[in-house]
Amino acid sequence: MITTPASLPTAGAFRLSIARLVPAAAMTLATALALSGCQTASTDDMIKVDREQGSEQNIASLSSVINSNPTDPEGYNVRGSAYGRAGQFKRALDDFSRALQMNPKFYQAYANRALVYRNMGKQAEAAADYNMALQINPKYDVAYIGRGNLYRQAGRIDEAFNDFNRAIQLDTTDGRAYHNRGLIYQKRGDHAKAIEDFAKAISLSPNSPEPYNGRGISYIALNDDDNAFADFNHAIELNGSNAESWANQALVYERRGDMARARKSYSHALQLDPKYTPAKDGLARTRGAS
Template structure:
């Protein structure tokens, strides 16, 4: 089964010891329906999952200007650079984000949150080695930092190093993380290993932690399909569509259930809609070709 991820995260970790606002922007990998009706596990490598999601409020020009004012008033405070770097990251201004995280680390070489934030920028800029080094540095400074385990686990997962990734997600979960990415991404590995009961359990936990995110519904639905539970799969895919109707994978997944039920007209309609959202989405293209050939 081919899988393609569409969103990524940017974590704002300011290092405050009290009243810290650690906003999480979840990096769920959206699993697509199989290009064939028999599911055979998931491909873990992808090329699109590391695009930053723009958060308009945090990445706005107004917010960045405000943060720049704070830095001007307190140029020796590394937290200001870390927060502004996060804002630049959300706005997709990676080089400026990198410069701010570099400055934060220069001012405080033990600022483990800044290392993890810099790693995410490096990952989005394609420098996987530097990202891994920074995640390692964050964990050396704070061996209980769940965010760094999740971030490094994603690096391993996308490189196909599933055992290492699995260990990192497990560690984050053992640390009682409330970050749904740990469960979702571990679920992807269970799914790749065809351990669908365990995958469903992890996707369900991710849903309980972030019920408005469509991606774990897609993931859980795929495992339901693999277990021939089309009714629950269909419910999950429809929920994903209701939460965000602009994700091609959700429509292709819905189409797969229609196809399995023999409703080729509805399957063709959903596959076509998926292609209207993403003209390069191959599972939808292949599915549409199948149902048209079978009409």
């Protein structure tokens, strides 16, 4: 999350996209969960590129603010966010670094720069910036969530859990903390707690399909196909271009023995993402079924 002062024309916070929740491919989802240990991807905070944020008009407007007050680090922080959302990561880094030169205690700029480093695959640099943000402000929930995702990607699940838990203890209103902790509960086989966390994530971010997918997978693990199906269908209503939601729906059809509908949903998932392996495997299974 990027903090912008009211006096600045907003470039908006980095638009946060959520990494895909991937159901494992197996004859049934219950079997898949057992085989994979419920390894679904996490709600992530990677930058969703928005080229309009890098338009000449928008950047010119932000640059004019900087020119009017060149010693204010907030201006560079905001323009850095615009560059980041436009996918111009080098320029974003330059602006965040400039802001930090002016104000070494600017913990939001450290977290913003960490997010850009993550998008560039520079995990060590990202971790260092998240650590610095938390050293300056130990109550900054955004940095705990970002660092937790770094830990998760590195397979350091217990440390990731601790960071998400800490953000929640700080009364975060960011649904990613609950969603990510729910996915760890899911991985550990504690589906009751996972469902509680997904429900909280949904209450904080009701228009995001991913918590519905996550909760649906835990419902399936508890053999509650009806609630799972309702969640997957709602995820599709929220975002019909999400291949994972369609593949999840197909798996419920498959469990019910409705192979025709399962094939249709798997096929639609593949139209949306031709490289999505669970849909490929599901279609291969159901194509030969009666």
